[in-house]
Amino acid sequence: MTDRPVFANRLLPYLLVAPQLLLIAMFFLWPSAQAIYQALLRTDPFGLRTQFVGLENFRSLVSDPHFMDAARLTILFSLIVVVASLAIGLLLAVMANKPLMGARVYKTLLLWPYALAPAMAAVLWLFLFQPQIGIIARALAGLGVRWNFVLDGKQALMLVIGASVWQRVGYNFIFFLAGLQAIPRSLVEAAMVDGASSRRVFWSIVFPLLSPTTFFLIIMNTVFAFVDTFGVIDALTKGGPARATQTLIYRIYTDGVVYYNVTRAAVQSVILLALVVLFTALQFKYIERRVHYE
Amino acid sequence: MNKKLRKSLVSRHWVAHLILIVWIGVLVFPVYVAIIGSTHDAATIGRGLMPLVPGGHFLSNYVAAWKGGVGGRVVATPARVMMFNSLVMALGIAVGKIVVSLLSAYAIVYFRFPLRNFIFWLILITLMLPLEVRITPTYAVASSLGLVNTFAGLILPLTVSATGTLFFRQAFRTIPRELLDAAKIDGAGPLRCLLSVVLPLVRPNIAALFVILFIYGWNQYLWPLLMTTHKQMETVVIGIVKMLGGPEALVDWNVVMANAVLAMMVPVTVVILMQRWLVRGLVDTDK
Numbered sequence: 001m002t003d004r005p006v007f008a009n010r011l012l013p014y015l016l017v018a019p020q021l022l023l024i025a026m027f028f029l030w031p032s033a034q035a036i037y038q039a040l041l042r043t044d045p046f047g048l049r050t051q052f053v054g055l056e057n058f059r060s061l062v063s064d065p066h067f068m069d070a071a072r073l074t075i076l077f078s079l080i081v082v083v084a085s086l087a088i089g090l091l092l093a094v095m096a097n098k099p100l101m102g103a104r105v106y107k108t109l110l111l112w113p114y115a116l117a118p119a120m121a122a123v124l125w126l127f128l129f130q131p132q133i134g135i136i137a138r139a140l141a142g143l144g145v146r147w148n149f150v151l152d153g154k155q156a157l158m159l160v161i162g163a164s165v166w167q168r169v170g171y172n173f174i175f176f177l178a179g180l181q182a183i184p185r186s187l188v189e190a191a192m193v194d195g196a197s198s199r200r201v202f203w204s205i206v207f208p209l210l211s212p213t214t215f216f217l218i219i220m221n222t223v224f225a226f227v228d229t230f231g232v233i234d235a236l237t238k239g240g241p242a243r244a245t246q247t248l249i250y251r252i253y254t255d256g257v258v259y260y261n262v263t264r265a266a267v268q269s270v271i272l273l274a275l276v277v278l279f280t281a282l283q284f285k286y287i288e289r290r291v292h293y294e
Numbered sequence: 295m296n297k298k299l300r301k302s303l304v305s306r307h308w309v310a311h312l313i314l315i316v317w318i319g320v321l322v323f324p325v326y327v328a329i330i331g332s333t334h335d336a337a338t339i340g341r342g343l344m345p346l347v348p349g350g351h352f353l354s355n356y357v358a359a360w361k362g363g364v365g366g367r368v369v370a371t372p373a374r375v376m377m378f379n380s381l382v383m384a385l386g387i388a389v390g391k392i393v394v395s396l397l398s399a400y401a402i403v404y405f406r407f408p409l410r411n412f413i414f415w416l417i418l419i420t421l422m423l424p425l426e427v428r429i430t431p432t433y434a435v436a437s438s439l440g441l442v443n444t445f446a447g448l449i450l451p452l453t454v455s456a457t458g459t460l461f462f463r464q465a466f467r468t469i470p471r472e473l474l475d476a477a478k479i480d481g482a483g484p485l486r487c488l489l490s491v492v493l494p495l496v497r498p499n500i501a502a503l504f505v506i507l508f509i510y511g512w513n514q515y516l517w518p519l520l521m522t523t524h525k526q527m528e529t530v531v532i533g534i535v536k537m538l539g540g541p542e543a544l545v546d547w548n549v550v551m552a553n554a555v556l557a558m559m560v561p562v563t564v565v566i567l568m569q570r571w572l573v574r575g576l577v578d579t580d581k
Contacts, residue, residue, distance in 0.1 A: 005406035006474050007484040016401035017413055020394045020454065026439075027451040028420050031431035038431070092317055095310035108569060109318045115561035117513030117531045123554055124324035126538065127331055133342050133547060135327055166320070171576075178577040227426045231515035235535045249426060256430035257520060269427045 038266035057267045066243065067251070067268070071275070074247040077161065078225035078279065085165045085221060086214070089172025094202070096173070097180045107177070113170040119231030121167035122160075126236055129159055149237070153244025156237045160245050163236065164229050172217055179213035180206070211287060218283045226276050248272045325558070331551035332356070339547045351548060359552035373556050376530040379445075379522075380512050381560070383529055386449035387511030388504050395458025396500075400488055402459070403466040404474075414459075421456045426516050433520050447521045448529075452514065458503060461575075465499045466492065502575025505568045512561050530557040 042053045061067050096106050113121070128136045131148045140147040149155040183206060191201045207214075230249045233239060239246035239254065246254075248268060256265025327346075331339060334349035362372035401407075402414050425432060432451060441447025469492060477487050518529045528536065534557060537550050565572055 006404040006471070006478075007487075009405065009484060010407065012484055013401035013405035013407045013410070016397040016405075020398040020417065020459070021413065023394065023450065023454045024416065024420060026435060027432055028423070028428075028454055031428045031435050032423055034431035034434070035428045088317070092314065095307075095313050098307045098310050100307055100310060100314075106314050106318070108566060110314070110321070111569070111573070112562055112565055113321055114572075115509055115565040116558060117515060117561075119515050119531050119535055120513070120554065120558060121324075123534055123538065123550075124328050127328055127547065127551065128324055133339050133344070135344065135346070138342055166324075169317075170321075174573055174576055178573065223424060227424050230426060231531075231535075234515070234519075235538065252426075252429065253516070257433070262430050265430045269429075273423065273427050 035266045035269055038262050039270050041263060057263060058271070061264070061267055061271070069243065070246050070248050070251045071271070073157075073245075074226065074249075074272075074275065075279070077157070077229075077247055078222060080161050081164050081168070081225040081229070082218065082221045082283070084161070085168040085172055086217060088165070088169045089217075090176050092169065092173045093176035093180055096177055111170045111174050113167050114174070116167055117231060118164065118167050118228055119235045122163045122232040122235035125159060125163040125166070149241075151241055153241055156241060156245050160229070160232055160236055163232050164225070167232075168221065168224060172221065175213050175217055176210070179210045183209050214287060215284060218287070219280050222276060222280050222283070226272060226279075248275070328551045328554055328558075331547055332359075332555050334548055336546045336548050340544075355548045355552040356556070359549050359556060371525045371528050371533050373530065373553050375526060376528050376533040376553075377556060377560070379448075379527060380529040380531070380557070382445055383448045383514065383518065384508045384511035386445060387452050387514075388507035390449055390453035391458050391507050392500060392503055394453055395456075396462050398459045399462035399466060400484075400492070403463055404484065417456050417459050419456075420454055425451070429516060429520070436521065442521055443524050443527050444521075448514075448518055448527075452511070452517060458507075461499065461503055462496065465496045469495055498571065499575070501568070502571040505564060505572040506575050508564055509561050 039057060040052060040054060042057065092110060096103060096110065100106065126134075128134045129147070129149065131137050131141075131150060137147050146152075147155065149159050187205060187209075188201060191205055192198070196204070226247075227249050229247065230253065233245050233247065233250050234253075237245045239250045249272065252265050252268045252272065255261045255268065330346060330348055331344060332355050333352040334344055335351045335355075338344055338349065359373045361374070398417065402410060436442065436447050436451055439447075441450070473491055473495075474487055477491050482490065513531060514529070515531055515535075518532050522528050522532065530553070534550060534553050537553065538545055
């Protein structure tokens, strides 16, 4: 935009941004400040006295094995969900980018899960995998597999991961396809004329050109895996069995809303946030290294 | 299309076709089973005998779901109430976010005022802290404002929208300045320009953003979970999960599935009908 503003009004711009700013102040700034403040306090059991304890809360949390389990679980869970949904989304986009008959129909049939809430995807999966009545559950039992995710923590985790990835792939597919379609055909064709195999062409030319899309999707998927999967867990396992699917976000909900332990919830929220940032940064580094190496 | 061309389109890329079809099957299967489940009776499903073909209870299940959980073990809010709540919430959030971010973007792009950059930066940082991470204090604020169990409570805290502001800012910058200058010469003030010049030009952008935000609003989970304690205020996604009661509970699956199909129909229809806008909107917000 040029330096000269289009309009010279003094008061009007403030009025225009006022609604957004008011909402931000009330529902973002004030609660965020409170969350950080609460993370640094300790309240006595009756809520009568509060004491500023600095980083003490963080230290005691780190020595809590349940918390560390949840943190490790969250990292493992998110890693699998992000990598799987990105990889599958990319694969589908590459396939759909070829000159195929019915390409447009494929596109519609692949992106509709975007419309589903993660919790709804979980409900559908529950209906399939519920040990007593689920069709797939019965099939597994028929094959001799002891399927009962209500008792088996590993199975519960697999189920939650499955439902999350299932819902998420469509979103990544849309973006990867758009990214692929923005790459000029001539580039790819020129490389192939030079005798490069299609795998080489993909990793040396296409994938680096796709990296802005990839970076964007890494951020969005990471936030999804850390935060939006709450609905999946609440619908399928409620964090169980025995905390096998209790990721940090679910713990924050349990501590903050069910037990109303605001301090613990606030501390864990801060840690969750830090983890999201760290996780995203690490993935960036990994992809970047890959791109330059090729 | 001649035979040779068609043959090459299909057979040369048969691997691609295979992979795509397999995944589409993976996507469709759970929904298909859900629809089947909504056409049988509770006893058949409960005994684990449900087949893969439709049963005869389509009408009774959907009527039961729509009017109110009349299944033996399910006492649920009627689907029509829940769908209404979801609709109001989704529309409210979509419209609210669009209006609020449109106005902010307009001010930021077309005016120059002190604190302009600071305000823009402030809007941007809201992207970094999603609601779920500050859930307890935000709930405390909303509760102290008396917003629990109200539509305002469901909608307002979710109306903060950095993505909308960025989106419109991008869109406004593509509008040629000459159009606005011409309107100004004709004596139009800023609001006039907004209504007669800018808005008509960004209508496709608004459509795209509307689809994204409507889906976002309809599918909200954690926030409505906290904000609704009355059964009458439940949104359809929350209501269905509450019907499940946890992995061990005994449930009338036929009614639950009927509710689920009803709940899914709305956002899926919106996405399919407005697919072109949706894709455009998503890809544009990326930039």
